[in-house]
Amino acid sequence: MAKYLGRKVILKKGTTPIANVRTKSLSINRELVDSSDDDSGAWATHLDEPGQIDVSISVEGVIADHSILGEALNAATGNETYTLTYPDGGIVSGSFGLSSFALEDTYNDVSTYSFEMRASGEVTYTAP
Secondary structure, three states: OOOOOHHHOEEEEOOEEOOOEEEEEEEEEEEOOEOOOHHHOOOOOEOOOOOEEEEEEEEEEEOOOOHHHHHHHOOOOOOEEEEEEOOOOOEEEEEEEEEEEEEEOOOOOOOEEEEEEEEOOOOEEEOO
């Protein structure tokens, strides 16, 4: 894949791009299952498949209006489809729920927001 600018990676909720985003971060955590026993000696061994795969997306952006705050506080907001589209056409897609949200209003600086979403169910990658 060719090098690219981070701002060319687009985060969408459904088909709508998330506004005023500066930073997008994708994390994939694979929980290894320890299968070590007396026959392993001093070496840790793990099963070939993970016990659990946890995928999260972290986002930082600039506040243009407080509609995002209202959505974060809405108890009815649940898992929804989000996609990260990369400049080469690769797409990460899955159902994600909001796990944390923060606003930062620093003196003499732009107001920003950050949030993290965690996947519920399978997350797919479609190669370009």
